[in-house]
Amino acid sequence: MSATSKITVATTWLDGCSGCHMSFLDMDERLIELVQQVDIVYSPLVDTKTLPEQVDVGILEGSISSEDDLEKARDFRKHCKILVSLGDCAVNGNVPAMRNHFKLADVVDRAYRDTVTVQPQTPTQGVPALLSVVKPIHGVVGVDVFVPGCPPSADAIWYVLRELIAGRVPDPSAVTRFGA
Ligand code: SF4
Numbered sequence: 306m307s308a309t310s311k312i313t314v315a316t317t318w319l320d321g322c323s324g325c326h327m328s329f330l331d332m333d334e335r336l337i338e339l340v341q342q343v344d345i346v347y348s349p350l351v352d353t354k355t356l357p358e359q360v361d362v363g364i365l366e367g368s369i370s371s372e373d374d375l376e377k378a379r380d381f382r383k384h385c386k387i388l389v390s391l392g393d394c395a396v397n398g399n400v401p402a403m404r405n406h407f408k409l410a411d412v413v414d415r416a417y418r419d420t421v422t423v424q425p426q427t428p429t430q431g432v433p434a435l436l437s438v439v440k441p442i443h444g445v446v447g448v449d450v451f452v453p454g455c456p457p458s459a460d461a462i463w464y465v466l467r468e469l470i471a472g473r474v475p476d477p478s479a480v481t482r483f484g485a
Pocket residue numbers: 320321322323324325366367391392393394395399400454455456457
């Protein structure tokens with residue numbers, strides 16, 4: 306990665322609400338400047354759906370709640386030089402981790418049976434298996450940059466990307482805080 310060449314960036318969401326990606330889009334007109342310095346090579350925001358072999362920066366939103374989340378996080382860690390944990394769900398589990406206070410079977414029953422009046426049933430097909438405990442990203446793979454916030458502000462995301470583009474490892478502590 307150099308200050309003059311474009312860096313490649315991949316993003317995805319795990320167990321989150323996509324609000325962190327919405328905050329990314331809230332960079333508004335700065336996105337025009339960004340695309341001159343960054344290639345987004347994989348993301349829910351673009352059409353490409355195959356993670357390249359080598360990516361400069363991977364950005365993960367959301368926590369690790371399912372087998373699918375776990376696989377994606379490991380995949381990002383394997384293929385991305387720098388891994389960014391974006392938002393409180395990724396950094397500390399936040400809302401998804403609230404279910405850690407209960408047994409998984411009780412949570413599933415509550416969601417799909419206790420509160421459903423028409424054909425209560427637990428889905429088993431087309432949905433990834435849930436893990437018994439929700440973890441932040443760094444609970445399963447190494448993370449290089451933590452960006453707290455629910456969501457982190459567009460200004461914070463802009464700062465982090467600008468630092469990475471310049472070839473520096475950002476310290477977002479001055480521009481972020483936990484919560485909204
Ligand atoms: S940190 Fe907040 S905005 Fe981001 S995915 Fe979690 S709940 Fe949504």
